[in-house]
Amino acid sequence: MTADAREIVICELDGVLALIEHRLHHLYNDTGERNWQAFHAACGGDMPNLPLIQRLNQARAAGTPVVLLSGRGAEVRAQTLQWLHDWQIAHDALWLRPEGDRRPALAFKAEVIERHYPGSRIRRVYESAHHLDVARWHAQQGTPCTLFGPNQGNGATREQFELKTVRHACEHVMLYPFYGDDDYAWEDRCGQLAAGTCLLCQAGEAEAERARQAAAARLAAQARGLPPLEGSERQVAWAEGVRLSAFGGLDKVNAWVARVDAQAEAEDPDHWRAVKQGIARAADYLAAQTEARWWIDHRHGISNSLDGGRALVNAVAEQEGYF
Numbered sequence: 001m002t003a004d005a006r007e008i009v010i011c012e013l014d015g016v017l018a019l020i021e022h023r024l025h026h027l028y029n030d031t032g033e034r035n036w037q038a039f040h041a042a043c044g045g046d047m048p049n050l051p052l053i054q055r056l057n058q059a060r061a062a063g064t065p066v067v068l069l070s071g072r073g074a075e076v077r078a079q080t081l082q083w084l085h086d087w088q089i090a091h092d093a094l095w096l097r098p099e100g101d102r103r104p105a106l107a108f109k110a111e112v113i114e115r116h117y118p119g120s121r122i123r124r125v126y127e128s129a130h131h132l133d134v135a136r137w138h139a140q141q142g143t144p145c146t147l148f149g150p151n152q153g154n155g156a157t158r159e160q161f162e163l164k165t166v167r168h169a170c171e172h173v174m175l176y177p178f179y180g181d182d183d184y185a186w187e188d189r190c191g192q193l194a195a196g197t198c199l200l201c202q203a204g205e206a207e208a209e210r211a212r213q214a215a216a217a218r219l220a221a222q223a224r225g226l227p228p229l230e231g232s233e234r235q236v237a238w239a240e241g242v243r244l245s246a247f248g249g250l251d252k253v254n255a256w257v258a259r260v261d262a263q264a265e266a267e268d269p270d271h272w273r274a275v276k277q278g279i280a281r282a283a284d285y286l287a288a289q290t291e292a293r294w295w296i297d298h299r300h301g302i303s304n305s306l307d308g309g310r311a312l313v314n315a316v317a318e319q320e321g322y323f
């Protein structure tokens with residue numbers, strides 16, 4: 001049986017066909033620097049995802065071309081071709097991100113698909129959970145997309161290798177490559193993964209939670225009579241939370257002032273009046289800050305506590321000469 005000539009299968013390399021955990025330390029380490037060059041240069045040492053290679057070979061045997069489409073840079077094209085050859089990974093096309101292309105992977109991938117495969121029916125896309133935006137884009141087009149989660153197991157040896165299918169609590173299915181010599185623990189790990197939602201849903205939940213918090217902060221700011229903030233949507237959402245925390249601290253300072261007012265007034269009326277005036281002027285100054293950027297730049301040291309409120313008031317009063 002021959003498949004529709006215009007039907008293709010698309011597969012990512014990094015984190016999908018090639019298992020990259022051994023070189024992730026070039027991107028995520030204590031220095032905080034991402035050395036993409038070293039990360040890509042180490043691609044020749046990747047473990048191939050053998051069960052997936054089998055699936056791709058089956059698709060090709062049935063007449064469906066396999067297109068390798070990767071965010072990996074073209075500067076390692078030679079190593080990539082050698083690696084594909086060494087592991088006998090047959091394919092019909094290999095697209096790597098052009099050298100110097102710094103766009104998000106999604107922009108590059110969407111362009112290749114739209115420009116070079118218009119009218120093709122994509123039977124399935126195999127994508128890494130590192131690229132959730134790509135997975136979402138495919139979902140929007142109605143293209144079946146199988147996500148690969150991070151490698152599991154201790155990775156100590158490469159002799160034992162299994163591709164586990166995990167149906168998450170959200171009913172979405174993801175594949176997880178397992179390897180190492182601790183396979184007695186693999187079923188437990190699969191159970192843990194299955195008990196939670198998939199990475200796509202987790203990202204969606206986190207986004208929804210951020211939106212909920214931003215909306216609550218906006219309402220609280222309105223209720224206080226604070227002016228709207230200016231900036232990008234993202235900046236404003238972030239800054240609202242910072243501002244709310246600052247005014248929460250200010251509330252606690254004012255509650256403290258009310259508590260000690262009589263005694264402080266009796267002890268040193270002139271000084272106490274100056275303190276109260278400084279606090280009131282600092283509060284006015286803060287209320288007048290409508291640039292989201294300002295709140296984001298000053299987010300450190302702002303907290304919803306008496307000490308945080310005092311520190312904030314002191315910093316503003318000193319800076320503005322209120323005391």
Ligand SMILES: [Zn+2]
Pocket residue numbers: 168170171172197198199200201202
């Ligand atoms: Zn899900």
